Amino acid sequence: MTSLLTSGSPVKSAPEGAKGKRPTAVERFQSQARRRLARADLLGGLAWLSGAASVALWLADGGANGFSSFAGTMTALGIVAGLIGMDIVLLMLLLAARIPFIDNTIGHDRALEVHKTLGKPALYLLLAHGVLLAVGYGAAEGLDPVSESVSLWVNVPDMWLAFVSTALFIAVVVTSLVAVRRKFPYEFWYAIHLLTYAAVGTAIPHQFSVGGLFAEGTWQRWYWLVLCVGTGAALLWFRIWQPIAATFRHQITVSRVVRVSPGVFSIEMTGRNLARLAGSGGRFFFWRFLAPGQWWQPHPFSLSAEPFTGQGNQPGKLRITVRALGKGTADLEHIKPGTRVAIEGPYGMFSTAARTRNKVVMIGAGIGITPLRSLLESTPFQPGDATVLIRGHDETELFLDREIMALCQTRGATLFHLTGPRSQGDHPWLPEDAVRAGFGLHSYVQNITDADVYVCGPAPWAASVIRDVQSAGVPTEQLHYERFDW
């Protein structure tokens, strides 16, 4: 069933004629969008440049000279593969380091998407590195690649570590592919990923001791050292130190748990200095409830309401809305008030920070509706410039629908409830009866090409929304998507 709940004209009414008189079409987010695009270009450029630089290191060392013989060619290709492979591994670590500059530019989800797409190329390059060098060195000494590998393992210091590292890299990439496909628990995947640090750690010594390129006294050694140490420092600072500091600074404590509908509940928390936390664009955190059986498990949730920053000594308030999907999240319903909460965040771009246009469209499904609730509360728009589409199997799955309706009424946003069995056709994000009635994206939103589109919901559903939004002609930079399938 599709129903229009509020119309574009707000309760306090802005007559249609008023639209024409508005200071015409000044896109207030234009400069923000332009800056962000420039930052994204800069990051992309730096990433490519780092790859070129790692090859240049080797060229500057007279590497191009090695192509005269078969052995030399194999060795040269092997070295280049290793250099680019390691460069990609470092980029992957930087993308996963939650560095604010990257997070404010492409967002947490996009960063992890790029991180994921780099995984396989990095592995292939590192494997090629090993195989090509075994062949190349072997040919130079008249050994077959296997005996050469054995001789490298036995005779060359730090090389056994490099072999261990290769095995770990294979383990990490293969298991994370399998884990994603089979939907292993998040913790399993997380534990596997910790192995990555061991894989990188064991790969580093041989680069400096065996590789002639980074021998003592070369400037290449310094470049590589700075790259490795910088990446490690970024990880320590942003993934370990900053969360600890934020946890102590904000002193977040559970105040109560409110049931929203069966299996869905809101956790309300109090905290200090929340203005600082609210000021940054992100609304997504990892929450760790410091209670027995819970403390080791970080839960990724977005805020389902804007932080209430509090006045003076009064503590501020935060709220998340959780759907019990696994045992870990189900137990959260019984979390005791007074439980301390460790946070990592805020991250992400699912906020005003991503806006590029005056008009805004929000499309959410299931528990993915809740971050939209927070966005709807805070993001600036003129009455009539916002459209909200929320999708659920039935009315009980339109979580926080009453709050959302109230916000739409006071702020002048158009709200649609989309309920009923999903369509089996080309638009599976819509209910079957809506598609039968001939409704499509265009029926709900006019001029969508001129709006920011925020999409939040389960991955397959969101993919279908994004397909329709893109075929409607919305440019990528106006499309904002947050995964919600943890």
Added chain:
Amino acid sequence: MRIRAALATAVASAGVLLAGWQSGAHIAETGTATTTSLSSTASSGNTGSTGNSGTTGKSGTSSGGGNTGSTTAATYDGTQVQTRFGTVQVRVTIQDGKITEVTPLQLTDAERKSAQISSRAAPILRSEVLQAQSANVQTVGGATVTSDAYLTSLQAALDAANF
């Protein structure tokens, strides 16, 4: 990424690669020159695969080191040992039945910077050998390949000298 930014990146990357290649080409030339001069020295020393002694001392004919008491010094070239980092060959000087000097004729330099490794390892090996008076000394950490080749070549030279 926008087209302009992509182009800028491509140009910058090409620039970085070109700069690297330019400075690399320079290094490569000098590298080749060194190798040539080293190998010409080696060939004048009559190097066979078994490491025949190319004698340059006063008593070139007395190849035995057992002739003690005399003040003659004899030099012997070791075998050329191939490693993945290049060829290694040393020359040993024996006087009064003692190893008095070990000179590297060729050291690993295949990857340019392995020359740096070997130039660090060579003096250490030399002093160890002079002290131990044999090729049975420890390899230098971080320069295992070079050390092994160095000592193998040295052993061949000592064998040739019946030391």
